[in-house]
Amino acid sequence: MMIADQNLVKKMNKRRLLQEVIHHSPISRANLSKTTGLNKSTVSAQIQELVDEKFIFEIGQGQSSGGRRPVMLMFNKQAGYAIGVDIGVGDMIVLLTDLDGSIVSEHYFDLNQSSPDETIELLLKTIQQVIDKMPGSPYGLIGIGICVPGLVNRSEQIVLTPNSHWDNIELKKIVEDAFQVPVTIENEANAGAYGENIYGAAKAYNNFIYVSVSTGIGLGLVLDNELYKGIHGFSGEMGHMTIDFNGPKCNCGNRGCWELYASEKAFRQSLPAAWNDAEIEARYKQNDVELFTALENFGHYLGIGLVNITNTFDPEAIILRNPLIESNPFVLNAVKNTLSSRMNIRFEAECAFLPSSLGKNAPALGACSMMIGRFINGLTT
Template identity: 55%
Template structure:
């Protein structure tokens, strides 16, 4: 075997060992040999390398099954840090995480008037604040992930954002040049789906659909544990599937689009009082007061969400659908209305064979998703 082949084999073995430690930490060298099938000398050599490179460390002795007590190994989650930022239509939400995705610091900023200039200034300030607060570590900042509510192509260029007025197609290059770390740009629903798959309550499922309900509606699709982006990177634009052929005119040029009836914007418009939209806090307060108009609007909101979800379930036959929306997450009446609408329309073969759940990560889903993409890339390149 040539030197190049030997190096490749060593890297493959190192990646295999690190992945096992990530999944099953704390773990002994003997157990690593057993689960990977690698011999003890290979395990010993690779573990030594990973310790020297600050990716793992020993934490003392574990339980013995006979003979000497084994020394346990754990992943060094503080070897580096990642930044994940979710840019919404009217907000920026950012997280600084360790290499296991634990949030070290988070920042949220509301804004109703993003322009190309102030979005750049806001982003740079949040990133600089995170870097200033980042603990010392062997690898420092390993990358930055950004999610946006629009079309992102396979080169991570922002192609189109229907609900935002700013235009920075090369956001990836702009941030990469400024901070000199790898940068990843992803569609918001895709990032949220990835976050839920890696860190959320559906991480044990292989096939999930993540539905992001904001000003518009987007979906992220996980098939066989992989994020499905489509040929051009534009999959998941199901907010523009038709649910009423003679319906309202949409900005996309179609009529009767799902998001015209089931988006957060549609709900807030239906609850407009004296030309003033209600806030989420006001809606919650009116729900507690059993306000009939608000309760009916919420049930109607759930009904229309359920109409679209029925088509999605019939198309993808997913194990779980995750709903990301603050109103759905805080008002059980909406989730009940959604489930009733789906159950009354879905085939008996599919009904009861899937889970329909609110997001377990809430507003941090997309930011954590982009952070996890950064972490995965970092761990991949250091073992290849």
Template identity: 55%
Template sequence: MITADQTLVKKINQKRLLNEILINSPISRAKLSEITGLNKSTVSSQVSTLIEKKLIFEIGQGQSSGGRKPVMLVFNKNAGFSIGIDIGVNDINGILTDLKGNIIYDQYHYIENPTSEKIKGLLFSVIHDLKEHMPESPYGLIGIGLCIPGLVNSSQQIIFTPNLEWDYEIDLKSLIEEEFKVPAFIENEANAGAYGEKGFGAAKNFDNIIYVSVSTGIGTGIIINDELYRGVNGFAGEMGHLTIDLNGLKCSCGNRGCWELYASEKALLNSIRKKHKPTAYQEIIDLANQNDPEILNALQNFGFYLGIGLNSILNTFNPQAVIIRNNIVEALPMVLNSIKNSISTRIFSQLDSNFELLPSILGKNAPALGASSLGIEHFLEIFTA
């Protein structure tokens, strides 16, 4: 009879116990044994290892159910810290988090006329500043996650950014790892946003979701059976380039009539008459709250076109929930209602009541949190080996 490798078994048990402590702490050894089905000696041994690694620690005694009061265990969220960076079309949002995704410090910068060199210089400056604000901890900085609005291949190389000027010869992952001496991870912005909402936001209670990021373009992150779906080369989720108008406008991707040409924030700004000349989403929100007829009509059309593309996504993936990340949608319920109306007039009646359409809870921090969690997961994977 073939027996499993004991080292592998110990690793699996340790990861399982750490995950339960992370989710359920404070928790006792006895409760861990009950939840996992592992015997008490195995739990005791692996808990001792995790304490030695400073990933968990003991606090005071819990309530007794009849015998000796149990010693409670807590996940050490301050064992190390991770950095998440979201590079937008014309901005950078950076966060420093603990191992549970709590934001310790953040930085936001608008970039005028962004170029590859300007972005890279500011990026490294932001990381250095975030690192300087990191509290003392056993492991210090454990990883840096970065996301961009474009295609990232399975080797974590940036290969196409339709709305952002970028030098594709730059090996950003290697440059970051060389400069900061920690693992770096590069991901598509919408994938990172989906990861962030799944771990910390509106998608926590769903296993199958579509995250839709609506800004200068439109990107989608796909989570199927609790796992991020990237596709064979890492390019899955480019739903902004679904064709919704066969003879439509020419897109920077080379296609015509792409969804994002009609339903992105850029498209919304372009659709508003020059009388108002709004240049940012906050101006649109302010005018909508003043009941400006032109703005309200433009927002109605914005929601309509978002619903057109979402209808195709719903028919394709049949998710439990769609999470929309957009400042305007999050601030104005009328836009979400417009999206719902657009969907309901086109979708199968059997599907219409079987999904939830939700605004992002994490807002602009969703992608950065998702990027940070990539470093956290890698760190915990290594230290339960």
């Protein structure tokens, strides 16, 4: 065998062993040999490298059927940290997680009509503060994942943000230059889908659609366990599918787009202007007819688009990300009523409709997990 091939095999084995320890800690060397099919001397040599590199550490002793009790191996999830950022239309979330995706610190900002320049200044300042307070670790900050509500191309450039103004801002370069760590820019719905798949409501699914409902509507498509991005990276813009071909004009250039009816913005515009969050909450508690009619319509309009999506993709699950839907089964029930009245029963019975379990942190956690995945893969490639 050529030396280059031997090195490749060695790296692949090492990656496989690390993944096994990440997903099955605590585990003994003997069990690793059994689950991977690698011989004991290979396991021993590769694990020693991973211990020396501080990705794995040894703990006490596990159970054994007799004889010497084995030393158990643990993934060192504090070997490094990732930052995930979700820049929304009106707010921003900055999370620091360990390599297991557990949140170490979280920061929430109301962007209050801030310009992108002001937001970038706040972002850079916040990241620096997070780094300054980050616990000590062998690898420090391993990367920064940032998501935005708009089109991001395959080169991670922001091409179009219809509801904010980030078009053509070189955010990746700005953040890379400031912190000298790997930075990725991702569409918000793609990052949210990724987060729910790794840590949240979509853990058990290989084919699912994540629907982010806020100022607009964005979709993250996970098909056969892969995030489907399209040729240019622009897939999932189903907020702009036509629901009414004679409908009002949308910022995107189309007419009667789904998000003009079923976004949270559209729902809020359907309420009397004087109703603020406190008023809505009070009316919710009083079972106010006008509010519940508006919630029913919101769920109905969501359902109309979801019929199209379910018919197109035949997914195992649809995960809905919106605080009203997560806190309020009424909207999801209205969605399901529309689906069951308009769909073949076969689909309805086989597709799960679930609220997001990560809530507002889903995209920022997804951005962290993208960086963690790249870091772990990069170690052994």
